[in-house]
Amino acid sequence: MQIIKDKQIIDDNWSYIADDADLKAGNISVSLARWHQDKAQLLSREGKLGVRIGPADVVDDLAPDLKTIQLIELDFTDFADGRSFSQAWLLRGRHHYSGEIRATGHYMTDQVFYLSRVGVNAFNPEKVEDLPIVLANLNDFTVKYQHSIN
Amino acid sequence: MITSHDYSPERPIKRSSMYQYNDNDQILVDERVAQFRRQTEQFLKGEISEDQYRALRLRNGLYVQIHAPMLRIAGPYGLFNSKQLRKLAHIARTYDKNYCHFTTRQNVQFNWPKLEEVPDILEELASVQMHAIQTSGNCMRNTTSDHLAGVCIDEIEDPRPYCEIIRQWTTLHPEFDYLPRKFKIAVSGALHDRAATQFHDVGLHLVKNDAGETGFKVIVGGGLGRTPVIGQVIKPYLEKKHLLSYLEAILRIYNLFGRRDNKYKARIKILVKESGLDKFFTLVEQEWQLIRDGNELSNERINAMKAHFVEPAYQADAVLDAGFSEQQQENKAFATWVKHNTASHKIPGYHAVFLSLKAPDSPPGDMTDTQLDAVADLADQYSFGEIRSTHRQNLILADVKQAELFALWQQLDGLKLATPNIGTVTDMICCPGLDFCSLANAGSIGVAKEINEALDDMDYIHDIGDLKINMSGCMNGCAHQSVGHIGILGVDKKGTEWYQITLGGSSENKAAIGERLGPAVAKNQVTKAVTTILDVYVKNRLNDESFLDMVNRVGITPFKEQVYANN
Ligand code: SF4
Numbered sequence: 191m192q193i194i195k196d197k198q199i200i201d202d203n204w205s206y207i208a209d210d211a212d213l214k215a216g217n218i219s220v221s222l223a224r225w226h227q228d229k230a231q232l233l234s235r236e237g238k239l240g241v242r243i244g245p246a247d248v249v250d251d252l253a254p255d256l257k258t259i260q261l262i263e264l265d266f267t268d269f270a271d272g273r274s275f276s277q278a279w280l281l282r283g284r285h286h287y288s289g290e291i292r293a294t295g296h297y298m299t300d301q302v303f304y305l306s307r308v309g310v311n312a313f314n315p316e317k318v319e320d321l322p323i324v325l326a327n328l329n330d331f332t333v334k335y336q337h338s339i340n
Numbered sequence: 341m342i343t344s345h346d347y348s349p350e351r352p353i354k355r356s357s358m359y360q361y362n363d364n365d366q367i368l369v370d371e372r373v374a375q376f377r378r379q380t381e382q383f384l385k386g387e388i389s390e391d392q393y394r395a396l397r398l399r400n401g402l403y404v405q406i407h408a409p410m411l412r413i414a415g416p417y418g419l420f421n422s423k424q425l426r427k428l429a430h431i432a433r434t435y436d437k438n439y440c441h442f443t444t445r446q447n448v449q450f451n452w453p454k455l456e457e458v459p460d461i462l463e464e465l466a467s468v469q470m471h472a473i474q475t476s477g478n479c480m481r482n483t484t485s486d487h488l489a490g491v492c493i494d495e496i497e498d499p500r501p502y503c504e505i506i507r508q509w510t511t512l513h514p515e516f517d518y519l520p521r522k523f524k525i526a527v528s529g530a531l532h533d534r535a536a537t538q539f540h541d542v543g544l545h546l547v548k549n550d551a552g553e554t555g556f557k558v559i560v561g562g563g564l565g566r567t568p569v570i571g572q573v574i575k576p577y578l579e580k581k582h583l584l585s586y587l588e589a590i591l592r593i594y595n596l597f598g599r600r601d602n603k604y605k606a607r608i609k610i611l612v613k614e615s616g617l618d619k620f621f622t623l624v625e626q627e628w629q630l631i632r633d634g635n636e637l638s639n640e641r642i643n644a645m646k647a648h649f650v651e652p653a654y655q656a657d658a659v660l661d662a663g664f665s666e667q668q669q670e671n672k673a674f675a676t677w678v679k680h681n682t683a684s685h686k687i688p689g690y691h692a693v694f695l696s697l698k699a700p701d702s703p704p705g706d707m708t709d710t711q712l713d714a715v716a717d718l719a720d721q722y723s724f725g726e727i728r729s730t731h732r733q734n735l736i737l738a739d740v741k742q743a744e745l746f747a748l749w750q751q752l753d754g755l756k757l758a759t760p761n762i763g764t765v766t767d768m769i770c771c772p773g774l775d776f777c778s779l780a781n782a783g784s785i786g787v788a789k790e791i792n793e794a795l796d797d798m799d800y801i802h803d804i805g806d807l808k809i810n811m812s813g814c815m816n817g818c819a820h821q822s823v824g825h826i827g828i829l830g831v832d833k834k835g836t837e838w839y840q841i842t843l844g845g846s847s848e849n850k851a852a853i854g855e856r857l858g859p860a861v862a863k864n865q866v867t868k869a870v871t872t873i874l875d876v877y878v879k880n881r882l883n884d885e886s887f888l889d890m891v892n893r894v895g896i897t898p899f900k901e902q903v904y905a906n907n
Contacts, residue, residue, distance in 0.1 A: 272518025
């Protein structure tokens with residue numbers, strides 16, 4: 191599977207491990223609940239770590255751990271739920287998180303410009319055909335009226 | 341010395357006192373048109389879902405209504421220039437059925453555009469510095485303000501520069517475009533609140549502190565619609581430099597904590613109510629403390645914005661004209677119009693002129709292409725080329741010399757825009773209702789017409805004086821019935837149209853939500869109920885007591901007794 195990261199199409203070398211599945215080698219991401227539950231085990235294995243957060247999760251809960259997390263996935267259950275936009279802003283603007291923030295799930299390709307402005311730098315599109323669309327839409331606007339992350 | 345206020349005849353190019361787009365502003369609206377054109381093409385090809393396109397089109401002002409789409413265009417805090425009005429006329433002619441509709445939020449609506457032509461309409465609008473960005477959808481909407489901003493006699497400070505600063509900040513804000521629900525900001529700079537700041541998600545009131553500096557009183561959590569709520573003061577005095585950081589804090593808290601499980605409980609008013617003002621204040625304050633420093637609005641920015649709203653070239657001798665009082669003595673109809681349809685102006689010899697869009701036989705707020713073109717010409721001739729829209733769906737030419745009022749009145753009269761009923765019982769606010777709106781329970785335009793026909797005696801109307809009737813076709817309350825002195829709300833009873841009447845609402849300084857008179861009345865009884873209410877008032881008022889004052893003094897009982905006397 192390919193994704194977009196930093197405006198490039200790249201191969202994705204991460205896998206998400208469902209809460210009821212066994213951990214595996216390589217770069218993996220887990221839910222926030224699992225992160226809290228299995229933190230020690232997760233930190234003792236090889237490979238990079240990511241956390242997938244839903245719109246209702248509180249990003250401040252992750253703040254102490256951000257140095258050990260290389261990927262945060264913002265999981266959209268509904269494109270209309272705009273909390274993920276503030277979550278991204280908080281991660282970058284408040285907690286100075288510098289790892290990858292990736293949009294995943296049911297967001298719209300028409301939202302990627304805004305997402306990139308609040309600090310999302312990677313996009314896992316719902317369909318592989320959307321990759322070039324995401325890339326193009328990241329350039330929807332060349333001007334802006336307000337400060338944000340970008 | 342030549343200053344920026346110098347308007348010598350050698351400089352024939354009129355300096356506008358409206359905000360003028362710079363290159364970036366123009367690029368932004370042009371890019372937005374291109375984006376929406378692409379989205380519409382993709383939708384028509386089936387490449388984006390109905391659901392997704394809905395969210396996108398709403399953020400470009402496009403609703404789908406009963407007969408056709410409806411397109412809502414932003415009137416930034418109610419300001420238009422003559423060129424823009426001519427463009428609206430052109431759009432009405434080319435893409436619609438020769439008319440448009442002015443709304444209670446100072447916007448403009450077209451009721452008959454074709455979906456596939458909307459990108460072209462938006463492109464036309466962009467060519468005259470207009471757009472439909474964020475005029476609907478769950479995002480930050482058009483910022484509204486006092487329709488007499490900059491010219492009224494009771495102003496603390498002109499709110500328009502701040503409105504424009506807010507307009508820009510809210511436009512395409514990347515973090516706050518998918519809010520739990522819509523979000524509306526209103527700004528008032530005068531003692532008399534003409535912008536209903538207590539009924540907005542955020543209301544801003546320019547006030548002076550003890551040191552004589554101006555800042556903002558911030559009101560939060562007000563709103564109309566299903567659950568009308570009077571906003572509460574969250575910050576009695578906010579320094580101007582913190583305006584945007586404070587708004588950002590409020591919006592972030594709302595975006596994160598506003599309810600998303602039930603659209604009827606998703607407005608910020610419910611969040612404020614359910615968490616309590618203290619808790620909400622603490623959340624906002626904590627957030628604000630973390631972002632305020634380094635985010636200040638500089639004096640340079642404020643002053644640069646103020647420079648866009650310079651006063652037009654008023655003539656110092658305008659007040660010396662003697663013909664004006666003679667004309668009023670000689671012509672009673674003119675005098676009546678002056679009394680009701682003009683407002684005092686801060687510059688002696690000038691008046692703000694209301695153009696009544698409430699002629700007896702036309703739907704409230706509607707204007708034809710011919711009227712739009714003609715008003716554009718009148719604005720150029722008499723009022724520095726500028727036009728304003730009001731919360732009560734009328735227009736204003738804000739800067740007319742008294743010497744020219746008579747000529748202007750005659751021309752307005754010919755255009756059916758001089759009905760001398762501003763602020764009276766026939767100056768009704770009325771939503772499109774069942775005739776156009778897919779959400780409506782009941783008609784409103786027809787009822788307004790019937791009330792208008794029953795009240796055909798101008799002397800009687802003037803005798804009743806200040807009385808605001810607001811009528812909405814459903815609970816959404818687009819016509820703000822809950823703050824009408826008389827509110828009329830269409831409700832559905834087993835498939836027939838009924839109307840709930842309330843009395844005593846007000847959106848001004850002493851904000852109040854109207855009290856229900858009793859059970860809803862049938863459609864053919866509404867006009868009778870209204871005329872009965874007026875009769876009770878005329879018979880029972882003290883001296884020059886206004887309708888609202890009387891309702892506040894005696895309560896609803898005397899009205900109720902008469903209206904329901906035969907039931
Ligand atoms: S009040 Fe109801 S009927 Fe009237 S315009 Fe609004 S949604 Fe439509």
